Amino acid sequence: MSSAQPTGDQEFGFIGIGQMGQAMVANWLALGYRVRVYNRTREKIRPLLEQGAIEATSPADAVVPGGLVMTCVSDDQALLSIFDDGEVFRRLGPQGIHVSMSTISPRTARLLAEKHNQLGGVYLASPVMGRPDTVAAKRQTFYISGPAAARHRVKPLLQAISRQVLELGDGPEAAHVAKLASNFLIATVVESLSEAFAFVEKNGLPPQTFFDTITEFLFDCFIYKGYGRHLLSGQFREPLFRLQLGLKDINLSLQSATESRTPMPFLSVLRDRYLAALAQGYGDWDWTAIALEVRRQAGLLPSQ
């Protein structure tokens, strides 16, 4: 799509300019879209203004009436606070769509969807599977769920700056549930590979040899190869995804598991693993640094 004209809504709002929002908006601006940007901390939007973004002075000011407003913020509370005074809802109006990219609880998604519905607007869940570097390279995946017409309207915009858009049905919470469950599975891979690597090393088999064997055959896929290589590299200090953000996602999953009465013993193990890694001071390291804690508990010297 990179050389094509903007398709669909040509002007829309974006609230929450962190690393992810920054990368996404920059890609849309480069494609010719007009993006109205708002962030609580104003200096973060400056680079985007230089690239042609339109400054919004409040969340509601980012909204194009009847149009789209995207949100990408750190957690449920930050997201809910945007809608606290009702101004965003009012300005968005009927036909307006809130495209919600944050990793949040299904409960908050249902709550917001209901509020939007009351005013004729639509909540569309579209959490991002990716990190700032993959987002910048347009390699992230969007999960989306919500009313079919809204998905149809928003999809071209998401496709223009991503690897793929995977649809998860009509439920306002479905894409968020899938995101939490996907993150859980990825975290279990990091933990299980860390345990397996410690096990083989302590039983005389080099982890690299074991890794080569299983990715040749059983686990010939992106997640195992990528995280396996990362774990073997011993490079945990430069965060691609910070460990304390990993814990944030685990806690969000635990909260949803608690509310939905779903015992998940692997998830509980992961929570304690992250806490132990935080206690060792790895909070701002990459989230794969849980491997160092696995190694420490096994009496193996840190690999770096």
Add this chain to the structure above:
Amino acid sequence: MSSAQPTGDQEFGFIGIGQMGQAMVANWLALGYRVRVYNRTREKIRPLLEQGAIEATSPADAVVPGGLVMTCVSDDQALLSIFDDGEVFRRLGPQGIHVSMSTISPRTARLLAEKHNQLGGVYLASPVMGRPDTVAAKRQTFYISGPAAARHRVKPLLQAISRQVLELGDGPEAAHVAKLASNFLIATVVESLSEAFAFVEKNGLPPQTFFDTITEFLFDCFIYKGYGRHLLSGQFREPLFRLQLGLKDINLSLQSATESRTPMPFLSVLRDRYLAALAQGYGDWDWTAIALEVRRQAGLLPSQ
């Protein structure tokens, strides 16, 4: 290789004719190899005798002096008992190779390797990654480790009846360690998918939709696709691999983790999960029936 002449050792022994041994020996016989078979329970070898196998009246009688004797038995004790009276060692003699296919502990492998070495023979680890049905279809993978010359000599025979032979170096225990760690990883996939499926279902997202999404992208590999489909099918009664054998492997891993001082919390969770599934009477069901216990704990009706 199926239309080729037998390569390497044309006659060898095979001790332990369970479902796995039965399938392997039948495939070798069909290729023109002469196989001397021994099993403690004699009637199990009858079908192979009809296919041309040579009946051995004792473990030692299965041995071709200076040749190969393969073993495929249920556990460490069964394997060690074959060598108790020393007859197999004596008859195997120098140049003889013991090709050890059972899933056993690294400690037993080291012990046997030492005994073989003392008599000039060689222990070659070659555990099988596969189930009776994949073995019958020559789709299993062999992990092998041991002295290079022995690997070189045995490899063509294993290649003739398998999908691939993956080499794990010189250590007599290395291939067994890799097998235990691989089984651990596969068991973590079954558990983590079961937990994730229960989580998404209880949060309003159909597990099938979630499965389609993650295998499209994050987990586009054999183990996730195969086990995910199996879990969604709800077919747990017909065992491809019995749950109590799954527990046997988990216990073997726990024993090796204990001896090597490797804390593995996921492995401990798996142990308790298998015990709970056994307590529900799923011992002779497929090992994926742990999903029923995950569902029961979450208050979900059994899917069958």
